[in-house]
Amino acid sequence: MHISAKVNTMEFSGTMQISGKAKELKAQGINVIDLSVGEPDFPTPQRIKDAAIVAMDKGHTGYTLASGIVPLREAVGLWIEKFSGVKYAANEIIISNGAKHSLYNTLQTIIEKGEEVIIPAPYWVTYPALVEIVDGIPVYIDTTSENDFKITPLQLKAAITDKTRAIILCNPSNPTGSVYSKSELEEIGKIVLENDLYVISDEIYSRLVYDDFEFVSFPSLSPELKKKTILIDGVSKAYSMTGWRIGFTAADKELISGMGKLQSQMTSNPCSISQYAALEAITGPQEDVEEMRKIFAERREFLYNALNEIPGVKTANAKGAFYLFPDFSSFFGKSYNGTKIKGSFDLAMYLISEGQVATVPGSVFGAEEFIRIAYATSMENLVEGISRIKKAVAKLQ
Ligand SMILES: Cc1ncc(COP(=O)(O)O)c(C=O)c1O
CATH class of the missing domain: 3.90.1150.10 (Aspartate Aminotransferase, domain 1)
Structure with missing residues (x-):
């Protein structure tokens, strides 16, 4: 074998x-x-399950556009804008088979063999595995509980080499639950621009924050940073839809087009029925x-x-x-x-x-x-x- x-x-x-x-x-x-x-x-909330049944009854059971149905891509753009004020058009969004798949597409699209991706530790276990799958090199920054498991600007500067292509920020974090404040993100943003890096901002838990914490989405910091951010989100956690396998990526349209090419060759569209369920999830009543x-x-x-x-x-x-x-x-x-x-x-x-x-x-x-x-x-x-x-x-x- x-x-x-x-x-x-x-x-x-x-x-x-x-x-x-x-x-x-x-x-x-x-x-x-x-x-x-x-x-x-x-x-999963009943209204979302009902939307899936309606989608089947209406015959939405065939292939869709490989990057996802346009109404959902448009709706994701509006959903992001309502939450964080950042505008994305439908051609800046791709729907994938869960946010894990969104992350894979992202790394496969931006990383060349031997390029480094900075991963703050503790990290979600999938990040290093995906970086290695695309022949990149994970570079870890160890954080401490005293610093609320967040990287400092000094640590970030020290980890950057001429091979660094991107940093993955998990905000809020799995496994620590930590969140970055606006000023902390701005400091990271400055270094990112100085070094022309991509930020893969995994914000899948962004709707689950507590104590009146005001979440700040990385691409909302500035138009320059929006250009350098690949935003990962989805319906799995906030809408209790882990099994439906729908993730979203929002980024510059050239990157999204690259990911669309990859996805069209690898998996084609994510499940058509799940896409209609996700459409209801993000456009219906949010109570x-x-x-x-x-x-x-x-x-x-x-x-x-x-x-x-x-x-x-x-x-x-x-x-x-x-x-x-x-x-x-x-x-x-x-x-x-x-x-x-x-x-x-x-x-x-x-x-x-x-x-x-x-x-x-x-x-x-x-x-x-x-x-x-x-x-x-x-x-x-x-x-x-x-x-x-x-x-x-x-x-x-
Ligand atoms: C930080 C983080 N990102 C992404 C995902 C993947 O989400 P999905 O189930 O949509 O693939 C998870 C799931 O555990 C996660 O914890």
Whole structure:
């Protein structure tokens, strides 16, 4: 059997490994509380499901334009403009099979072999994998919890070489939930323009922010920065539509045309029915998005307080997405029943086997001292999950 070196050296998504383990235990009848998943637990709102049924009934079941139906591309432009004031025409937008696919198209379109892409760590696991798939080189900037897991201008300047092509900003961040302020983004923007870099701004969680935080979208900073930004968004998180596989990319029309060429050869259009559902999602009444956001906000408050009450655990109350990223390193080096916790992976495995609660080790995101806890699950599950974590870590000596 021959498997190419590229695929052979690739790893399965680290977050999926853990949720896979949780699913396996559940299949054995074990009651696992799953705090590892990166998807909302709400059903897709009824109005969106109804729109999909209407689309099928109307016969929208054939191929569409490879880059997505024009009404959806136009609607995405208006949806972005309403949110952040930035205007994009239909030919500056492409619809893809989820934001992950949007990111792949982007990197494949702008990166030459051996070019560097700056990735702040902790990072979403897919970024380095995609950069490597397109033969680019991921260059990491390590951030700290003291700096709210955000890069500083000095760090960014130091990471840039003559091979740097782009930086990926995940704002709000998966896994940390951190958000950048306008002035922080402006400082990054200045360096980006000085060095003629692209910013791949992954804003898929931008509609899920809390404590009245005013989210600032990167391309809204200035027309010059808009030209250098490739904006990634989609319906997966804010509309609870992870399975529908619709992502959006907004950028300069030449880049979008390049991505359209690539997509037309690789996958053709994303699912026609999902496109009509996404059209309803972003153009219909938006109350459901706000209802879900409010529920996330309540869960986040509970989780923040409950985690900080566990002796040895510290966490900030991150303002975005649906994750907290607490520091559990005080348990490293401790043991229970012959199991020694050497790092975050051991800890996550211990929490599953001893506490039947699934979390994601920070190691998969490039940050060893932490674990990621998602609050995209019911309050009941969060209460039980935290209680199990508390009991499990109390046993460590
Ligand atoms: C930061 C970030 N970007 C993009 C995605 C991908 O979204 P989609 O499901 O639309 O491919 C995710 C999903 O976990 C994510 O966390």
